[in-house]
Amino acid sequence: MAPDRAGLPRALTQRRAGLDRAPLRKTEAGPNHGGGGSTMSWYRNVVWFVKGLREYTRSGYESASKHFDPADLEVDVAGRSFLITGSNSGIGKAAAKEIARRGGTVHLVCRNKERAEDAKGEIVTETGNQLQSDNLGRGNIFLHIVDISNPKEIWKFAEKFKTEHKLNVLINNAGCMVNNRELTENGLEKNFATNTLGTYVLTTALLPLLEKEADARVITVSSGGMLVQKLNISDLQSGSGTFDGTMVYAQNKRQQVVLTEQWAKTHRSIHFSVMHPGWADTPAVRSSMPDFYQKMKNSLRTEAQGADTVVWLAVSSEAAKLPSGLFFQDRQPVPTHLPLARTHSPPGDEEKLMEMLEELSQKFKSISPGSPQCC
Numbered sequence: 539m540a541p542d543r544a545g546l547p548r549a550l551t552q553r554r555a556g557l558d559r560a561p562l563r564k565t566e567a568g569p570n571h572g573g574g575g576s577t578m579s580w581y582r583n584v585v586w587f588v589k590g591l592r593e594y595t596r597s598g599y600e601s602a603s604k605h606f607d608p609a610d611l612e613v614d615v616a617g618r619s620f621l622i623t624g625s626n627s628g629i630g631k632a633a634a635k636e637i638a639r640r641g642g643t644v645h646l647v648c649r650n651k652e653r654a655e656d657a658k659g660e661i662v663t664e665t666g667n668q669l670q671s672d673n674l675g676r677g678n679i680f681l682h683i684v685d686i687s688n689p690k691e692i693w694k695f696a697e698k699f700k701t702e703h704k705l706n707v708l709i710n711n712a713g714c715m716v717n718n719r720e721l722t723e724n725g726l727e728k729n730f731a732t733n734t735l736g737t738y739v740l741t742t743a744l745l746p747l748l749e750k751e752a753d754a755r756v757i758t759v760s761s762g763g764m765l766v767q768k769l770n771i772s773d774l775q776s777g778s779g780t781f782d783g784t785m786v787y788a789q790n791k792r793q794q795v796v797l798t799e800q801w802a803k804t805h806r807s808i809h810f811s812v813m814h815p816g817w818a819d820t821p822a823v824r825s826s827m828p829d830f831y832q833k834m835k836n837s838l839r840t841e842a843q844g845a846d847t848v849v850w851l852a853v854s855s856e857a858a859k860l861p862s863g864l865f866f867q868d869r870q871p872v873p874t875h876l877p878l879a880r881t882h883s884p885p886g887d888e889e890k891l892m893e894m895l896e897e898l899s900q901k902f903k904s905i906s907p908g909s910p911q912c913c
């Protein structure tokens with residue numbers, strides 16, 4: 539058993555909703571069981587869910603926010619450039635608005651043109667950020683249509699982006715939980731393609747651009763649900779055993795934490811962070827988890843509350859003072875493992891994950907005619 543899209547262990551939320559009488563161990567049969575036997579998994583999930591009810595809800599946010607310093611976000615980021623994936627909706631759109639309000643140049647990276655244009659219009663209207671630079675040099679809002687589950691498209695997009703724009707902050711927010719094993723047009727399992735490989739390719743492709751800037755940052759929106767998963771590199775695309783999208787999603791979110799830690803070690807000039815937004819009332823939660831939503835709707839965070847730590851990590855000088863590579867919740871670094879949950883990886887697995895992603899990502903990189911083969 540593992541968390542669902544809002545970061546909830548599905549069996550537990552279904553039980554709360556009286557929907558599922560199956561034993562808690564039922565979903566442990568899948569390939570991404572995250573290590574440990576059923577008793578250990580039960581322990582992880584119960585400890586995690588109790589923690590979630592206390593910390594991930596709106597009341598958890600309200601309690602944590604008493605310690606926030608409002609001055610942290612009283613910044614003008616005019617002249618700085620932010621790229622946010624999945625920014626037509628939910629947490630990504632809320633973060634885009636906050637950054638646009640502070641004058642930043644915002645690159646919205648979305649897969650659906652119509653939804654993206656609607657969101658861009660809303661962001662411009664609500665924030666007053668200009669479509670074109672005004673004579674104070676205040677920011678622009680740009681739109682790019684890219685499917686983050688398609689590594690070929692990402693490489694191509696990044697190559698063009700690098701020739702036209704600068705980038706100070708990359709926010710990997712796009713994410714999905716697909717419940718059946720579906721393949722993309724490139725033959726990749728969709729959750730892995732979007733959450734893990736897409737994050738890897740976009741970040742890797744844009745690192746050279748980020749490295750040119752002072753105070754460059756990469757923020758990845760993971761999920762607290764990853765706490766019940768141990769890194770599993772044996773079957774990255776869940777090709778064997780029973781497929782459980784909930785567990786695959788949580789495993790992908792664990793992989794995002796590992797990516798962040800590894801990048802922080804190898805790219806010292808960039809500040810990396812990964813975070814959990816809490817349980818936020820987003821379109822995804824409403825549409826893909828209607829029963830959970832009905833039970834929990836009065837306890838969920840707003841989209842803006844879910845986006846608060848993303849914005850803080852992206853714009854505040856306080857965030858950049860903390861070490862690179864940490865996992866955040868409500869503006870605080872928090873542990874990446876539950877106590878006694880045995881989710882630590884065996885030595886070498888984290889590096890091996892990076893090697894596997896690098897090898898796979900290169901298969902989708904086509905060099906356009908005339909461009910250099912290497913640097």
Ligand SMILES: NC(=O)c1ccc[n+]([C@@H]2O[C@H](COP(=O)([O-])OP(=O)(O)OC[C@H]3O[C@@H](n4cnc5c(N)ncnc54)[C@H](OP(=O)(O)O)[C@@H]3O)[C@@H](O)[C@H]2O)c1
Nearest residue numbers: 544624627628629649685686687712713761817818820822
């Ligand atoms: N809400 C929560 O409680 C919660 C908890 C933990 C973690 N998270 C994480 O927060 C992030 C944002 O989710 P959300 O809750 O705000 O849900 P959301 O409103 O559905 O936002 C997800 C965004 O990702 C985009 N997206 C998905 N697949 C994509 C692809 N292949 N290419 C480009 N864009 C893609 C979606 O685009 P479309 O509109 O076109 O689908 C949408 O803009 C996700 O990474 C999610 O895992 C959310």
